Every structure is written in C-alpha cells, then in structure tokens.
Amino acid sequence: xxxxxxxxxxxxxxxxxxxxxxxxxxxxxxxxxxxxxxxxxxxxxxxxxxxxxxxxxxxxxxxxxxxxxxxxxxxxxxxxxxxxxxxxxxxxxxxxxxxxxxxxxxxxxxxxxxxxxxxxxxxxxxxxxxxxxxxxxxxxxxxxxxxxxxxxxxxxxxxxxxxxxxxxxxxxxxxxxxxxxxxxxxxxxxxxxxxxxxxxxxxxxxxxxxxxxxxxxxxxxxxxxxxxxxxxxxxxxxxxxxxxxxxxxxxxxxxxxxxxxxxxxxxxxxxxxxxxxxxxxxxxxxxxxxxxxx
Amino acid sequence: xxxxxxxxxxxxxxxxxxxxxxxxxxxxxxxxxxxxxxxxxxxxxxxxxxxxxxxxxxxxxxxxxxxxxxxxxxxxxxxxxxxxxxxxxxxxxxxxxxxxxxxxxxxxxxxxxxxxxxxxxxxxxxxxxxxxxxxxxxxxxxxxxxxxxxxxxxxxxxxxxxxxxxxxxxxxxxxxxxxxxxxxxxxxxxxxxxxxxxxxxxxxxxxxxxxxxxxxxxxxxxxxxxxxxxxxxxxxxxxxxxxxxxxxxxxxxxxxxxxxxxxxxxxxxxxxxxxxxxxxxxx
Numbered sequence: 001x002x003x004x005x006x007x008x009x010x011x012x013x014x015x016x017x018x019x020x021x022x023x024x025x026x027x028x029x030x031x032x033x034x035x036x037x038x039x040x041x042x043x044x045x046x047x048x049x050x051x052x053x054x055x056x057x058x059x060x061x062x063x064x065x066x067x068x069x070x071x072x073x074x075x076x077x078x079x080x081x082x083x084x085x086x087x088x089x090x091x092x093x094x095x096x097x098x099x100x101x102x103x104x105x106x107x108x109x110x111x112x113x114x115x116x117x118x119x120x121x122x123x124x125x126x127x128x129x130x131x132x133x134x135x136x137x138x139x140x141x142x143x144x145x146x147x148x149x150x151x152x153x154x155x156x157x158x159x160x161x162x163x164x165x166x167x168x169x170x171x172x173x174x175x176x177x178x179x180x181x182x183x184x185x186x187x188x189x190x191x192x193x194x195x196x197x198x199x200x201x202x203x204x205x206x207x208x209x210x211x212x213x214x215x216x217x218x219x220x221x222x223x224x225x226x227x228x229x230x231x232x233x234x235x236x237x238x239x240x241x242x243x244x245x246x247x248x249x250x251x252x253x254x255x256x257x258x259x260x261x262x263x264x265x266x267x268x269x270x271x272x273x274x275x276x277x278x279x280x281x282x283x284x285x286x287x288x289x290x291x292x293x294x
Numbered sequence: 295x296x297x298x299x300x301x302x303x304x305x306x307x308x309x310x311x312x313x314x315x316x317x318x319x320x321x322x323x324x325x326x327x328x329x330x331x332x333x334x335x336x337x338x339x340x341x342x343x344x345x346x347x348x349x350x351x352x353x354x355x356x357x358x359x360x361x362x363x364x365x366x367x368x369x370x371x372x373x374x375x376x377x378x379x380x381x382x383x384x385x386x387x388x389x390x391x392x393x394x395x396x397x398x399x400x401x402x403x404x405x406x407x408x409x410x411x412x413x414x415x416x417x418x419x420x421x422x423x424x425x426x427x428x429x430x431x432x433x434x435x436x437x438x439x440x441x442x443x444x445x446x447x448x449x450x451x452x453x454x455x456x457x458x459x460x461x462x463x464x465x466x467x468x469x470x471x472x473x474x475x476x477x478x479x480x481x482x483x484x485x486x487x488x489x490x491x492x493x494x495x496x497x498x499x500x501x502x503x504x505x506x507x508x509x510x511x512x513x514x515x516x517x518x519x520x521x522x523x524x525x526x527x528x529x530x531x532x533x534x535x536x537x538x539x540x541x542x543x544x545x546x547x548x549x550x551x552x553x554x555x556x557x558x559x560x561x562x563x564x565x566x567x568x569x570x571x572x573x574x575x576x577x
Contacts, residue, residue, distance in 0.1 A: 074565075077565045078562045078563055078564065079561075079562060080561050080562065080563040081559070081560065082559040082560060083559075084502065084559035085491065085493050087491060087492075089478070089487060091478070091479050092478065092479075108563060139557075139558030139560050140558075140560055143558055143560050146555065168446075168468050168469070170468060170474055170477055170492070171478075172468075173467065173468050173492045173493050173494070174466055174467060174468055174492075174493070174494070174499060174504055175504070175557060175558055176468050177446065177447070177450060178554065178557040178558070179558060180423075180426055180447065181426050181429075181430060181450065181454040181554045182555055182557055182558065184423065184426045184427045184430050184454075185551050185555065186555070188427055188430045188431045189551070207447070210420070210423070211407075211418075211422040211423050211447040211450075211451075212426060213423070214419075215419045215420040215423045216420065216424055229414050230407065230409070230413070230414060230418040230419035230422070231409030231410075231413075231414065231418065235409050235476075236409050236410060236411060236414065239409050239410060248411065248414070257415050257416070257417070258417075259417050
C-alpha cells in the first residue's frame with residue numbers, strides 16, 4: 001500500500017496533451033475518485049495517477065509515451081468514418097456528432113494505430129481515444145484493428161491493444177456489430193504464427209470490445225480499478241432491480257473471477273510489457289518463430 | 295395494395311408468440327435428431343438448444359436460441375437470452391462439428407445475451423468473443439438463419455457463418471430497439487424510432503450487403519403457415535450447405551475471412567498527422 005503514496009519513478013512520459021493544457025482552468029486537476037486537487041505538472045509526472053491510487057484516463061496521444069521515445073509511427077491515419085445509416089434522429093445526428101468529435105480530438109475516429117517499440121521490442125499497437133464518442137467501436141475502429149493485426153502477421157511482431165471503450169458504435173448499426181467478427185478473424189490469423197496479442201484494459205471496457213478482441217487476447221492486463229463488463233451496470237441494476245456491490249465489474253473483481261491475467265499499476269506497465277514480450281519473441285537462443293498452421 | 299410493414303411492425307412479427315422457434319424447425323426438418331445438453335463446465339442453459347440431427351440424408355449440427363411460448367417456459371429459457379454456459383455449450387458443439395466433419399446450422403432468435411450479475415461473473419463477454427473466434431476458424435461449413443430477433447453480440451455468438459440468411463420479417467441489430475433507444479436517447483419507449491433509424495430489417499441488411507438471402511414469409515408472418523415457412527427455409531439452408539460442402543477447406547476459410555473483412559463503411563482522407571495543434575479541415 002505504501003508504494004502508492006510514494007512519488008513514483010518516471011517509467012514513461014505521457015505524450016503531448018490533445019487539448020490545450022496550461023490554460024488557468026486546468027492547472028489544478030480534481031481527482032474524480034477522492035476529490036483532491038493536484039497540480040497538473042505533478043499529475044503528469046505521476047502518469048496521471050492520483051495520490052489516492054486512482055488511475056485517470058489517458059488520451060490516445062498521451063498513451064504514446066508508453067513506447068520507446070520517438071518509436072511510435074502512426075499508420076492508417078487516413079481512414080475516416082462515413083454515416084452509412086444516414087443516422088438522423090430528433091435528439092442526435094451522427095454526421096454532426098462526428099464533426100464535433102473530430103474537431104474536439106483532431107482525430108477522424110476513436111482509434112490511433114501504428115508501430116512502435118517497447119524496450120527495444122518492435123510491436124504493432126492500437127490505442128482507443130475515449131473522448132471520441134466514448135471510444136465506441138465503429139467501422140474505422142474495426143478496420144484499424146484488423147489492419148494492425150494483419151500488419152503484425154506480415155511483420156511477425158506482437159500486437160498490443162490499449163483499450164477504453166463503451167462498446168459498439170450505435171450510430172453505425174449492424175455494420176458496427178460486424179466489426180466484432182472482422183477483428184477476431186484477423187486475430188485468429190495472427191495466432192497461427194505464434195505472435196501474442198496483449199490486451200491492456202483501461203477504464204472502461206464494455207460491450208463490443210469485450211465481446212470481441214479484448215477478452216480473447218493471449219494475455220489480458222487491466223489497470224487498477226478499471227471497469228470491465230459486457231452489460232453496463234445500469235442495465236443489470238434495472239434487470240435485477242437491486243444495487244450491485246461497489247467492486248462489481250472492477251479489474252480486481254474480474255481478476256478474482258478468472259477473467260483477466262493481472263492487474264498492473266500504470267507505473268509498472270512499461271517494464272511489465274517489455275519483459276512479457278521478450279518471453280515470447282526470444283523463446284530460445286535461435287528465437288525462431290513457430291511454423292505457420294501448426 | 296397493402297401498406298408496407300414498418301420496421302416496428304416487423305419487430306412485433308419477429309417476436310410473435312406463435313412464431314416458429316428453433317425446436318419447431320428441428321421437428322419439421324430433421325429425419326432424426328438428438329438434443330445434447332450442458333457445457334461440461336457449469337450447467338445446461340435452456341436458452342440455447344444444440345444437438346445433432348439429419349436433414350435430407352445429411353448429418354448436421356444444429357444450434358439455436360430457444361424462446362418459450364408461455365411464462366413458465368420463458369422463465370426456464372430466460373426469454374431466449376443465453377448465459378455464458380449456453381454459449382459454451384454452443385462452443386462444445388462447434389468443436390464437435392469440426393471433429394466429425396459435420397456442417398453447422400445456427401438459428402438465431404434472441405433479444406440479446408443475458409445481462410445479469412451471474413453472467414458477468416462467469417464471463418459473458420469472453421464467452422461470446424471465444425465463440426466468434428472459434429467460428430472464424432471452424433474447418434467445416436456453417437450457415438445461419440435469423441428466424442426471429444437477432445439481438446447484438448448475443449446473436450453474433452452463434453452467427454459468424456459462411457452464409458447469413460434472414461426470414462423476411464426477422465430483424466438483426468447492434469442492440470435490441472429498446473436497448474438502442476435507452477443507450478442513444480435514455481428512453482426505451484422510443485424503441486419504434488430506434489427500429490426505423492437503425493435499419494434492422496432483413497431488407498435493410500440485404501441492401502447493406504451484410505446478409506446473403508431473404509426467405510419469404512406468408513402474409514402476416516411465418517406463424518400463419520409455420521410448416522411451409524420452415525420447409526422453404528430448410529431448402530435454402532441445405533442448398534447453401536451443399537454448395538459450401540463442395541469447397542476445399544482452405545477456400546471455405548479464405549472466403550469466410552473475406553466475407554467479414556470487407557464489412558464496414560469507411561473512406562480515406564488526407565492523413566491526419568496528429569491530434570495536437572489546431573483542428574484539421576474535415577471535409
């Protein structure tokens with residue numbers, strides 16, 4: 001417990017902020033868990049983990065600091081969403097929602113992907129951007145993961161997915177749902193060459209991401225306190241008409257129920273991932289990959 | 295001239311209490327059939343019926359959601375909403391089909407996967423995801439028919455197939471209309487609007503190239519002549535299985551990969567360098 005309160009060694013530096021920090025309003029950041037204010041520089045130095053241990057959400061760009069410096073190169077940044085259903089309702093309009101989110105985040109959709117290295121190990125990576133319509137999984141999201149898995153297959157490198165998502169993108173209807181099999185087909189192929197997929201579940205991971213790639217990774221790591229589930233808490237409470245226990249669907253709950261491999265604090269992530277990937281990519285002195293189609 | 299049915303009308307027909315269900319299809323189509331039970335891990339889930347039978351002289355694995363016709367049966371079958379053990383029973387039958395080189399028929403009819411504390415504790419998301427992964431690689435032909443409601447991941451967990459067929463008045467959606475309305479507008483009473491906006495009818499899915507064929511229903515819905523509808527569906531299913539049986543396994547798997555690989559609506563734009571700095575022009 002003590003180590004939570006110690007100022008942690010700098011394991012990795014979060015990348016640049018998406019939106020302008022430094023404006024007077026967000027010099028001090030309030031922890032959504034304990035309510036304490038922390039000076040934003042200090043918070044960033046501590047990887048946005050509050051003194052109370054609460055792991056605040058990182059943007060996709062901030063996550064890029066996890067990789068070896070200058071090692072991240074974005075790929076498939078040219079893929080942008082359409083409005084396949086011409087989704088217009090009295091309360092919302094998908095085309096407008098996309099434009100607003102694009103302006104807010106500078107991204108076309110809720111996902112950044114590319115290649116990078118961690119402790120010298122080359123890998124393919126995908127990072128969700130939760131601020132883009134709740135990190136929801138639509139066609140662009142699915143396409144980027146599928147391409148990342150295909151590139152990992154071609155390059156014979158591991159795949160790391162960094163996940164925070166509320167589930168499927170409702171505004172793309174069944175096309176969003178069909179991203180689940182699309183992604184899993186590419187992951188199944190990656191599995192045939194013996195390259196691991198590590199899924200990092202950050203807060204929150206729900207619905208479509210859980211029911212597709214995030215929960216069938218070879219190794220599943222969650223951040224402390226991350227909420228992970230298929231059905232949302234509100235839906236379950238409405239169904240059973242009673243309050244759920246506070247720790248229900250937490251990373252720790254999922255660990256206890258055998259659904260994830262480990263809960264790793266953010267400060268230890270970089271070294272954990274580096275050591276893990278080495279176990280699979282340097283299996284013996286010759287480090288020869290497994291033959292295909294075993 | 296009849297008034298065309300609205301999406302919400304079709305939702306009602308797809309949920310009609312007399313609409314033929316999985317066990318009706320098995321009764322009408324199978325020359326012989328045995329239902330298998332349990333996931334060998336935890337329990338038997340009556341929301342999913344799975345077994346081996348024979349249709350037109352061909353042994354097949356049949357897996358389907360099963361709703362009830364009265365309150366008691368609906369309680370037992372959880373309104374056709376499977377728990378993880380139901381999906382894991384299906385998974386067992388997928389492996390069984392592969393081992394004995396049997397084609398698989400999946401009949402989809404669920405409002406969605408069971409949303410409960412016990413299902414979450416036993417890994418509902420993982421159970422669905424594992425099935426999707428297994429169907430993606432299954433070395434035997436697999437055909438699905440949406441006979442009623444195709445609700446979300448709960449349907450997809452037995453729905454990743456070489457051919458996807460839908461009955462004329464069935465629906466298939468990313469979430470049931472009530473859930474969609476609740477998620478989008480925090481008002482489940484707007485379900486009829488969600489049904490329309492989200493394009494969930496067989497005709498919508500055919501237009502979007504997601505499904506392969508629509509099986510016609512008698513006027514008013516399949517319940518008005520269940521046996522004829524089931525036989526027509528049976529002919530279509532076996533016709534597709536015959537065609538898939540003729541393919542070498544590698545071709546079958548490549549085609550399945552391609553079928554799903556192209557699904558989605560995307561465009562290309564000038565590469566967005568970074569999410570930093572001033573907004574780009576998103577034209």
